[in-house]
Amino acid sequence: MATENVSSTYETYYVPDQSKFPIWASLGLFLFVFGMGNILNDIQAETGTGGSTIITLLGFAILGTVLYNWFATSVRENHQGLPSAQLKRSYVLGMYWFIFSEVMFFAAFFGALFYVRTWAVPWLGGEGDKGITNMLWPEFQAAWPVIANPGEAIFENPDESMAWTGWGDALGYLPLWNTIILLSSSVTVHFAHVGLKNNNRKQLTAWLSVTVLLAIVFLILQVEEYLHAYHELGLTLNSGIYGSTFFLLTGFHGFHVTLGAFMLFVMLMRTLKGHFKPEDHFGFEAASWYWHFVDVVWVCLFLFVYIF
Amino acid sequence: MSNVGILDGHDTHHDDHDHHHGPAKGITRWLYTTNHKDIGSLYLWFSLAMFLLGGSFALIIRLELFQPGLQFVQPDFFNQMTTMHGLVMVFGAVMPAFVGLANWMIPMMIGAPDMALPRMNNWSFWILPFAFAMLASTLLMEAGAPNFGWTFYAPLSTTYAPETVTFFIFAIHIMGASSIMGSINIIATIQNLRAPGMTYMKMPLFVWTWLITAYLLIAVMPVLAGVVTMMLFDIHFGTSFFNAAGGGDPVLFQHVFWFFGHPEVYIMILPAFGIISEIIPTFSRKRLFGYDSMVYATSSIAFLSFIVWAHHMFTTGMPLAGELFFMYATMMIAVPTGVKVFNWISTMFKGSITFETPMLFAIAFVVLFTMGGFTGLMLAIAPADFQYHDTYFVVAHFHYVLVPGAVFSIMAGAYYWLPKWTGNMFDENLGKLHFWLSFVGINILFFPQHFLGLAGMPRRIPDYALQFADYNMISSIGAFLFGFSQLLFVFIVIKCIRGGKQASSEVWESSHGLEWTVPSPAPYHTFTTPPELPKRVHS
Structure with missing residues (x-):
């Protein structure tokens, strides 16, 4: 792994600051699976799946957006040279x-x-x-x-x-x-x-x-x-x-x-x-x-x- | 969204100042935190809440069983209670408690600044409240909560399940994802963030047992995900994994489930072994006897846990070769477990023992867990198991290893480390009172169940024949004694957080290890640079 562009080294640990990603990712994941469960039960009960589908898509959208930004942040941090070789x-x-x-x-x-x-x-x-x-x-x-x-x-x-x-x-x-x-x-x-x-x-x-x-x-x-x-x-x-x-x-x-x-x-x-x-x-x-x-x-x- | 800070290095080997950031103010501290101590606390509070919730389900069960006949609840609701009690206690109380202790203690024990992947750490936690909210909400749904037992055997959980089983499946999926992420984090922390000089064979045993536990979790949680996925497809998409009419087999469910389920049993006890191995040396004022053999015994137990799963299935009509293999493999586990028990006793032998609350819980653990182990050996004898299977003897067995086993070890660990977390000593007299009430309560609660089981009382029934009445009444009295005693624990913890005698860095007279070199309460960020190992680490 690279070390040249890294400002923090083995001797100094790096801990990321607070992050809003995890709680939103949890919410997105929850809405996604909760909606899915409702869709499946709706189909079983032969009722409409409209509402459940909206919840599922909303959850998916939140989860997708968060993960996109989460990975983008990690990439950006790496370009700034923040993570040490250890991280x-x-x-x-x-x-x-x-x-x-x-x-x-x-x-x-x-x-x-x-x-x-x-x-x-x-x-x-x-x-x-x-x-x-x-x-x-x-x-x-x-x-x-x-x-x-x-x-x-x-x-x-x-x-x-x-x-x-x-x-x-x-x-x-x-x-x-x-x-x-x-x-x-x-x-x-x-x-x-x-x-x-x-x-x-x-x-x-x-x-x-x-x-x-x-x-x-x-x-x-x-x-x-x-x-x-x-x-x-x-x-x-x-x-x-x-x-x-x-x-x-x-x-x-x-x-x-x-x-x-x-x-x-x-x-x-x-x-x-x-x-x-x-x-x-x-x-x-x-x-x-x-x-x-x-x-x-x-x-x-x-x-x-x-x-x- | 996340502005990133780097902690400056200092020459002092552990730096106690919050020179960059202390805890944030308000609720966002807990929602957005990446701090292992915050996340550890979140896990522990969550676990305590689930322990009380699962406990209240248990009290409903014991209330109904106080006397023969149907007094308080309908059979279907009784089934929902046994199911939810098991699920909440296993996945909501015991596992998160150990993860909470791991979060708090592992970085401090190995001289790391935090967990290896702090943001993912937060995600692992926050999935859990959502998962359990979804699972618990099924109690309020029209179809009722899952009622097929925490082992959710097909076809009860497929063909005959209430429709809420779908939410149960997805709750298992996401809490499994949480467990896998948490375990990856713990393994990466232990593999990668040990202070220079802390070789594997110098790690505290709690760290060792968690390393192996995390490995077990990563190995078997995906199998649990697999088995609930097969259920989902059998229920909603017409597959026939567990339906013999399509060439499948309900027994297949049990094989896949117990391939997860048996290692899961060790996931709930190996960290307990680690905690006990920390506490007993401290209060015996001796080094742990047989450190190396403890490590090898833990590894052997983990290995054996993968090849014994069908001892839960002796009565399914397995071929004789299978019965014999799983019987002997199961009995072999007694060897490494025995090594551990002898090591704990040898550590205490000729020690200058004092009996503070953590030590009382630890000694009770050794005695009562060993009893649970012995009834396990009885159950491992295949021909005898035909008699014991699905009786209260099994209930007594696994509650002896889980309550005075896993739960007592968590209590012991909480008392042992509370002064380090809060900076205050807890009220020792109340602690001792809590111990004795719990100890007496638990034995009144579970000991009679051995006799009930041997006399033939089946588990998971709301009503029973008259000859079982006396022991059931005694058991229920113990249950309420034990259950309400736990409110005392909540009180002691809150009292300790709010004040008490100032704790020193070492807290206990003979404590040893890196976590006791930092002040009490442990500063928000512990080691910003790798510490030097103190002289008295395990050798």
Whole structure:
């Protein structure tokens, strides 16, 4: 981390002054989730969602405005050279542990997937010596992906799954393309990073733009895949456990890709404004770490949701 | 919006002047603060308020159970009370209290000026009042508050839940975000802001236990977020994670929940171990016995906490291999916990012990927590657990580790550090009175519940068979004694803030560590430059 432009050093600690951001961010977050809760309950009760929507949007607007200004303030402080090398290490540690918490969030969903595949579904099909759940739907045949649900009247069977069908159809298999795109984008963001470190701004801007572009293409293909699932395969959130795990795992990943792409886009805008120095660019680095993280999650998804 | 100030460095190694800014005036001091002591106080006051709220829910439960039959509340409201009592106490009282103590003490113990990320620190706190306002407001809604128990097992919390479950889910989401941010802050502080020379193995044990606790929190709060998200989708978007008709499994809920829930148990007790390990050496006038083994024991407990979750689920019909694995893994936890208990006793052995209020709470902790640990061992025996499962024996067990365990340690810590926070000694006689009322009350309250459970009384019911009447009445009397004694605590704290005998820097005769080198009350900004370590740090 950089130390040249820093006026406070290890010997003197830096504590920011009072801040109005957190309390407003809390209010925004509260209005956002409170509104969301009301929207969902309104839909359940089949009443209008107008009022709830306004609360939600208001909360989102407050939260967004606060976070924008909060980050802008941090950037400005950094340009003024206020944070010491030590404080910058705190930011690095903060990002590191934040990504660890995200890993654990996905671990919960992967854990659920492994549990139903290894135990719950085979037991429903009568495997093992327990034989209790098997009595509920004696005609249910355990298989993964679950195409024929135990309670077909409640959870509509999908026509097909998203599973890998062999090399013959590989060219038309969107997840394979998405894997190639996302893996490449991890490489391109690395090229951008190298450019930044060598103070080669052209290389930085070019490769960062390519990365953002690849992220957008990935998301477009993901939407395409969902439309295909809903309209042609009959695979929906309501299709039983296969649809549940498929959409939540890939959906939360897609949400994180959106977030990561947004971060990279912000970094691109900051690059164009002349931010970042070869030795001081943690904002960029944090975004690229996050990007590598969503890439690793995708590889796990590709292996355990699509292939095996 | 935020004009930024830099604190000037001085040659003196800890500078007590507020040369840049003291506390701001009025309400904005608390709303906008970035000061670890202010935020610590906010957490502690919030926790105290939630402790009284959750306690009043408990008293409604004990009131109804005073006699058999339905006297005061309807069964559905009774269920809301057990649910809200658990949620408020776990997430609103115990966890924020420990975070408050961490905020106050960790920077002072490691010679840091403040927490690593002070603005985020404020955000972590202020999410909580909003989250609990949303959760508590469900009591006033037409559908009533969540009524499915604090463990919110599916399908009670999905298919059969009141519509307020949606607000419960979002409250859990945002308080989880608060916990994760708070923990990231604590870990970054400990990793990055220790004074020069304070190596990991020289940190006070309270700092060590919080380092490990924060790690546990970051590891499992996202899993809790995951499980409530699955619930949300099952309820509102037609997924079937916890519905066997779609190939899911209600037992899956229990696995994911307890993967969070068991480490959560240690999140609520490891900081308590840290507090007790600070207090016992001070009042025994000896160094802590076996510092290194305390650190390794804490780490081992944290590791084991990840591989024992299904001991909460012995009766779900797990395969035999699972029953055996989780039984033996659970029993292994007794080893590092035993190391700790022996170390505390060895610290007291041949010490020049005095029995001030913090020490009384600490000794009671060691004795009563150990009892709660032993009933835990009984519950860990899978074949025996088939008998105990979902009875009052379980209620007695976890209340022994949580009330005379976690809550007593918080009380002990509050008495131990109050003079440092306020600059005044608290009223020792009232403190002792509070201790004895609490100690007697808690045992009258929870000890009979062991017998109720062994005799077969199920938990979470508003009415019971006649043979359980006597012990229930005794238990309820203890509950009211313990509950109202806590008002005395509130009085003692307020009295201490308003005045009392001036406290010295050391406060206690044999206190040791950086926090006792600064004046009492601790100045608004403690260390603007890294301090030199005093000679008597832990070795």
